[in-house]
Amino acid sequence: MAAIIKVKDINKSYQRDNFEVPVLNNISLDVEEGEFLALMGPSGSGKTTLLNLIAGIDKPDKGSILVADTDIAKLSESELAKWRSHNVGFVFQFYNLIPVLTAFENVELPLLLTNLTKKERKEHVVAALTLVGLEDRMSHYPKQLSGGQEQRVAIARAIVTDPVIIVADEPTGDLDKKSADDILLLLERLNSEYKKTIVMVTHDPNAASKAHVQRHLDKGDLV
Amino acid sequence: MKVLKLMFKNAFRHKLRTSLTIVGIAIAVVAFSLLRTVVTVYNAGVDASAADRLITRHAVSFIFPLPYSYKDKIQQIDGVELVTPLNWFQGVYIDKDQFFARLAVDPETVFKVYPEFILTKEELDNFKKERNSCVIGIEIAKQYNLKIGDIMTIDGDIYPGRWDFVVRGIYKPKDKTIDGTQMFFQYDYLNERLEAESPMRANEIGWFAIKIKDPNRSAEISVKVDKLFKNSSAETKTETERAFQQGFLSAVSAIITALNYLSFIIIGIILLVLANTMIMAARERTREYAVMKTLGFSAKHLVGLIMGESLLISILGGGLGLLLSFPVVDGFGQAIPKGMFPIFYIEPITIILAVTAALSIGIISSIFPLLKALNTKIVDGFRFVG
Ligand SMILES: Nc1ncnc2c1ncn2[C@@H]1O[C@H](COP(=O)(O)OP(=O)(O)OP(=O)(O)O)[C@@H](O)[C@H]1O
Ligand SMILES: [Mg+2]
Numbered sequence: 001m002a003a004i005i006k007v008k009d010i011n012k013s014y015q016r017d018n019f020e021v022p023v024l025n026n027i028s029l030d031v032e033e034g035e036f037l038a039l040m041g042p043s044g045s046g047k048t049t050l051l052n053l054i055a056g057i058d059k060p061d062k063g064s065i066l067v068a069d070t071d072i073a074k075l076s077e078s079e080l081a082k083w084r085s086h087n088v089g090f091v092f093q094f095y096n097l098i099p100v101l102t103a104f105e106n107v108e109l110p111l112l113l114t115n116l117t118k119k120e121r122k123e124h125v126v127a128a129l130t131l132v133g134l135e136d137r138m139s140h141y142p143k144q145l146s147g148g149q150e151q152r153v154a155i156a157r158a159i160v161t162d163p164v165i166i167v168a169d170e171p172t173g174d175l176d177k178k179s180a181d182d183i184l185l186l187l188e189r190l191n192s193e194y195k196k197t198i199v200m201v202t203h204d205p206n207a208a209s210k211a212h213v214q215r216h217l218d219k220g221d222l223v
Numbered sequence: 224m225k226v227l228k229l230m231f232k233n234a235f236r237h238k239l240r241t242s243l244t245i246v247g248i249a250i251a252v253v254a255f256s257l258l259r260t261v262v263t264v265y266n267a268g269v270d271a272s273a274a275d276r277l278i279t280r281h282a283v284s285f286i287f288p289l290p291y292s293y294k295d296k297i298q299q300i301d302g303v304e305l306v307t308p309l310n311w312f313q314g315v316y317i318d319k320d321q322f323f324a325r326l327a328v329d330p331e332t333v334f335k336v337y338p339e340f341i342l343t344k345e346e347l348d349n350f351k352k353e354r355n356s357c358v359i360g361i362e363i364a365k366q367y368n369l370k371i372g373d374i375m376t377i378d379g380d381i382y383p384g385r386w387d388f389v390v391r392g393i394y395k396p397k398d399k400t401i402d403g404t405q406m407f408f409q410y411d412y413l414n415e416r417l418e419a420e421s422p423m424r425a426n427e428i429g430w431f432a433i434k435i436k437d438p439n440r441s442a443e444i445s446v447k448v449d450k451l452f453k454n455s456s457a458e459t460k461t462e463t464e465r466a467f468q469q470g471f472l473s474a475v476s477a478i479i480t481a482l483n484y485l486s487f488i489i490i491g492i493i494l495l496v497l498a499n500t501m502i503m504a505a506r507e508r509t510r511e512y513a514v515m516k517t518l519g520f521s522a523k524h525l526v527g528l529i530m531g532e533s534l535l536i537s538i539l540g541g542g543l544g545l546l547l548s549f550p551v552v553d554g555f556g557q558a559i560p561k562g563m564f565p566i567f568y569i570e571p572i573t574i575i576l577a578v579t580a581a582l583s584i585g586i587i588s589s590i591f592p593l594l595k596a597l598n599t600k601i602v603d604g605f606r607f608v609g
């Protein structure tokens with residue numbers, strides 16, 4: 001099997017006040033196509049930073065990141081934006097839905113950047129919301145939904161464009177056990193049935209146990 | 224644009240805050256329009272004064288009269304086309320609140336020197352024929368429902384007694400800037416009664432208006448007129464009508480200048496109000512903008528979203544303000560004494576200024592939050608805690 005994500009020798013540091021804080025030191029990591037990978041590690045170890053680099057919302061100081069043969073470290077801001085909209089689905093710890101938009105409209109949001117007609121968009125949105133089991137909550141606003149339901153809307157938004165990879169940053173971090181299990185089940189299905197490659201950051205051993213591969217970060221080093 | 228819906232929803236996310244901002248802008252626009260109207264109307268009065276007219280008055284003060292006999296002497300001066308005498312009569316018509324200019328004039332010359340008051344030939348002939356006839360402005364005719372042949376009874380104050388005038392002409396102002404609220408009657412009617420009742424006050428006149436042939440000679444002719452009466456018992460002061468008007472209203476003039484500045488300060492205040500609303504809104508939405516950027520939305524979309532919202536609010540506020548301005552300015556025009564600002568209306572330039580101001584404010588208010596949203600890196604947007 002070919003690696004769909006090839007992270008090679010990346011360094012990343014952040015500027016804080018007047019000195020550099022190194023966050024990732026010469027990290028290399030391959031993720032196979034169709035894999036479900038869990039990134040674990042203590043707080044501040046650089047998990048989110050690594051995930052953001054893989055997902056193309058931040059750039060490494062050094063090294064290359066190939067995703068489906070595109071070196072995203074070399075793309076410009078606007079090329080990256082376009083690349084993300086075609087290739088990556090995002091799931092965040094705090095769902096990050098737009099509060100003034102309904103579940104339907106939130107899921108439709110990424111499709112507004114495509115050339116799909118209104119009718120086609122609707123078909124995709126309904127399919128995605130049906131997949132996450134919220135076909136009867138389409139006109140609800142985020143504040144009218146439970147945390148677990150919000151996260152399912154967020155997952156629907158992440159998959160509606162049919163991305164190559166899904167990145168999830170502590171997707172169960174803010175949920176109770178029952179809702180967390182629902183979300184994990186959903187991610188497992190996306191991986192097994194829909195063959196999505198998933199990179200998930202988590203603290204939770206239970207969540208990590210659902211993944212095929214677990215990698216640990218410690219103070220910026222993969223162990 | 225597809226983010227239009229989100230822009231509308233964003234604008235009304237905090238209904239109270241947005242409504243207050245809109246009302247705030249509307250009130251400011253009304254205040255702006257009202258102040259600008261006072262300023263432009265005042266300036267229109269000054270501008271309307273003809274450059275080819277001089278005013279000769281008593282050197283000491285406007286309130287001292289001049290001998291009527293000066294008329295013929297001034298007429299002899301080289302460069303003078305025509306002289307006409309005018310005298311402030313005042314009096315009370317109906318009650319003290321009915322304030323408009325009532326002047327004793329020379330029917331033969333007055334409308335030649337003041338061609339901006341338009342009268343038919345027939346009306347002018349009738350005015351000249353009858354001793355106690357008068358001519359009134361069309362605004363006065365409308366306001367008091369007066370027609371040709373009606374009697375106007377005025378209770379004299381400067382010139383005591385009961386005065387009956389019969390309306391023989393209704394003049395139309397040449398354009399909007401000309402006062403349509405004056406009343407003219409024959410000086411002879413006044414003078415004959417003065418000769419009989421208080422001869423000391425007869426054959427005197429308030430001031431002379433002089434039409435000159437060449438406006439470029441106004442300074443020279445003014446000097447000539449004043450020289451003519453130097454060392455007489457009533458020395459004169461002659462100046463252009465414009466200088467006369469400005470001098471007459473010089474105290475008002477300072478206030479007008481202040482109002483002028485104030486009207487622009489108000490624009491500055493609305494700018495701050497809207498900018499504040501927009502900055503607060505954008506700050507609260509830092510994460511949402513990060514989400515949108517993550518999903519692939521570009522600078523173009525954020526500009527549409529943020530500037531669009533700001534413009535929407537400013538247009539709603541500006542539109543509401545303009546709509547309210549008309550009745551408010553109208554009401555103000557009704558409330559002040561008629562003669563103070565004889566012509567009171569919103570000038571097109573005021574509307575243009577208000578609209579331009581509202582649009583500019585919409586754009587300017589969005590610049591800071593927009594730059595902030597564009598320059599915040601996605602990762603920092605997600606780490607932002609409001
Ligand atoms: N945008 C940024 N600007 C400055 N410093 C940052 C930024 N992002 C991360 N850091 C710093 O980099 C280090 C790693 O952060 P990161 O968020 O990757 O950790 P993490 O492993 O995800 O931690 P957690 O489990 O708490 O989410 C931390 O010290 C953090 O303060
Ligand atoms: Mg993290």
